[in-house]
Amino acid sequence: MSYWIDSHCHINEERYKKDFDNFLSIAKQNNVLRNNVICLNKEEYLYTLQKQQQYPFLDISFGYFPEDADHVTDEDLQYLESVVDSLVAVGEIGLDYHWDDTKKDVQKQLFIKQLEIAKRHNKPVIIHSRDAAKDTYDILKEYAGDKVLMHCFSESNEMMKQYLKLGYYISFSGVVTFNNATEPKKNAKEVPLDKMMIETDCPYLTPVPFRGQMNQTAYVRYVGEHIAQLKDMDPQQLMEQLMENYRRFFDEKD
Ligand SMILES: [Zn+2]
Ligand SMILES: [Zn+2]
Numbered sequence: 001m002s003y004w005i006d007s008h009c010h011i012n013e014e015r016y017k018k019d020f021d022n023f024l025s026i027a028k029q030n031n032v033l034r035n036n037v038i039c040l041n042k043e044e045y046l047y048t049l050q051k052q053q054q055y056p057f058l059d060i061s062f063g064y065f066p067e068d069a070d071h072v073t074d075e076d077l078q079y080l081e082s083v084v085d086s087l088v089a090v091g092e093i094g095l096d097y098h099w100d101d102t103k104k105d106v107q108k109q110l111f112i113k114q115l116e117i118a119k120r121h122n123k124p125v126i127i128h129s130r131d132a133a134k135d136t137y138d139i140l141k142e143y144a145g146d147k148v149l150m151h152c153f154s155e156s157n158e159m160m161k162q163y164l165k166l167g168y169y170i171s172f173s174g175v176v177t178f179n180n181a182t183e184p185k186k187n188a189k190e191v192p193l194d195k196m197m198i199e200t201d202c203p204y205l206t207p208v209p210f211r212g213q214m215n216q217t218a219y220v221r222y223v224g225e226h227i228a229q230l231k232d233m234d235p236q237q238l239m240e241q242l243m244e245n246y247r248r249f250f251d252e253k254d
């Protein structure tokens with residue numbers, strides 16, 4: 001049986017809590033049957049872990065977000081390392097200079113420390129990079145292991161080629177469905193089939209035809225269908241390929 005997988009979602013956020021079961025049943029109706037839930041702190045991690053008891057198809061990733069770098073302590077990092085075996089990946093981690101580029105060094109230090117944790121435990125990493133292409137690339141090249149997923153990829157076609165050369169995976173969000181998203185569409189068209197993933201990153205970046213409304217994990221289907229169109233493929237065939245990629249990246253131990 002094949003189905004869509006949301007490789008990156010924040011369904012542990014407050015806004016989903018009241019109707020959590022309902023959001024998952026809408027996902028099921030849309031044939032979205034596996035979700036990688038991203039946790040940015042201990043509270044989100046514990047909440048998601050508890051949900052996983054009830055819904056074993058939820059995967060958990062956990063990492064401290066670059067914009068929180070100021071507040072992350074050594075104890076927080078020790079905590080992450082103590083639970084790392086329960087995760088499918090460390091992330092999302094990385095650099096974000098969009099709102100505040102004054103604390104670049106703090107962000108870089110946190111990023112490197114978490115890459116080292118992932119490496120010590122042979123875990124894949126999920127990378128968030130915004131307005132920080134060069135620094136992200138330089139740090140990854142020096143510190144990352146083999147399994148790297150560039151989430152919600154929005155950088156240039158040239159950067160994508162650089163990452164592909166390193167063997168990294170590229171994930172596309174609802175942005176690719178936007179009319180004016182020329183570069184993401186080009187990237188989705190060009191990315192090798194065995195190196196791509198899709199995601200919602202919900203609650204953000206709602207794909208067409210729901211753009212403007214709150215995003216939810218069920219909508220990853222629209223990302224997949226749009227990319228199938230761009231790549232001139234049967235959606236079913238793309239779905240199967242994406243499942244294979246997801247399993248190779250997150251399930252298989254090297
Ligand atoms: Zn992100
Ligand atoms: Zn995210």
